[in-house]
Amino acid sequence: MLTGEKEFPIYHIKVHHKSSAIADIPLALKKELDQLKFSKRFRNLKPGASIAITAGSRGISNYTLILKTIVKTLKEWGYEPFLFSAMGSHGGGTAEGQQEILQSLNINPETVGCPVYCSSEVKILEEIEWLGQKIPVYCAAEAINADGVLVVNRIKPHTSFHGNYESGLLKMMTVGMGRAKGADRFHSLGATHLADAIPLIAGQVLERAPIVGGIGIVENEHEKTAIIKGIPFEQIVYEEKSLLLEAKRLMPKLPLEHADLCIVGEMGKNFSGTGMDTNIIGRLRIQGIPEPTTPYFTYLGVLRLSEPSHGNATGIGLADFTTQKLVQEIDSKATYLNCLTSGFVIRSAVPMTFNTDKELVQGALQALKYDGSGGIRLLFIKNTLYINELWVSKAIYDELKDKEEIELVEKLPTIPFDADGNWI
Structure with missing residues (x-):
């Protein structure tokens, strides 16, 4: 359980990139x-x-x-x-x-x-x-x-x-x-x-x-x-x-190169053709093709499937952990067609599935052998398309806090789950 000595603070930060856009x-x-x-x-x-x-x-x-x-x-x-x-x-x-x-x-x-x-x-x-x-x-x-x-x-x-x-x-x-x-x-x-x-x-x-x-x-x-x-x-x-x-x-890039656990709040075809942009999560999972060296996340979890995906969960196999809520939304026919067409069939494989977001995080921390002593590198992003808003653990925040483009929005005492175990 994420209680007692295993609780750790979470820092809600924003990343401000200086870039131009067409006004009209x-x-x-x-x-x-x-x-x-x-x-x-x-x-x-x-x-x-x-x-x-x-x-x-x-x-x-x-x-x-x-x-x-x-x-x-x-x-x-x-x-x-x-x-x-x-x-x-x-x-x-x-x-x-x-x-x-x-x-x-x-x-x-x-x-x-x-x-x-x-x-x-x-x-x-x-x-x-x-x-x-x-x-x-x-x-x-x-x-x-x-x-x-x-x-x-x-x-x-x-x-x-x-x-x-x-x-x-x-x-x-x-x-x-x-x-x-x-x-x-x-x-x-x-x-x-x-x-x-x-x-x-x-x-x-x-x-x-x-x-x-x-x-x-x-x-x-x-x-x-x-x-x-x-x-x-x-x-x-x-x-x-x-x-x-x-x-x-x-192209957008995360301001860090590695984490123990990256949680993606929502995946889907409206964010990337692979559900989660492989350039952001650092995973390809294509037989015969080397995996990227950066960014590197020891474990990757994904919580939801976007409505515009219409059940197409191509890319779910890029994750190590997911939730029952996401799995229930999968249209196997649409997902399999996409992955059979590309030949990247492992991307349709359903990973270890948990009942709630909280149980997913607990399972990942167990796999990481986290003992509550601190130093865990955890990252949460809403999706792989919009990555200018992050929730990170102290180890990552300490690494980023002095950068000009980083703004601290809020420091939370621990991971913000609601009463049903959903990441808020």
């Missing part, structure tokens, strides 16, 4: 679109041309506003824009599942001002030979049938591999627009080949689909929109590489 999203976006309008493929479009805009499953900051502004601007230019689902196997790969995800992100015809199409239909653009095998290049049928395609996505480090192209416009073309079949074929190549496969497959999509350009989005440490870049078709490959470097520079 529509204005900045319109400036980029105005430049994009005069690019070669946009100039070739005739009045009334249909333009397909990618709609993904990620919780991008200002996502609805960005899509709405794009749609409004394209309409003003005389085009007929529409959104189409481009999210790989997410949503179970079905039209209904995709629509549910987009609705949870507040993306629908009423909010964006144009039709939103969801389906699993794809066409094969080409078949390429690589690694001694033939690889079909899939693309959403709505994109192929449109007069033009505008690819919109956030550019950021990936949670399963690293290279010149990770999460971004090229991956949206490779996996998102490839839908369930494309995602499955991509991941079948194996984790060690994914970084090289993205430009290879996306190159075929760029060449054979009516891509007119892209809108690249980069977010800062606070997950606010920091960069919006309109990129002509012929510059996407070059520009995305530069934007990824900027995204890595701006």
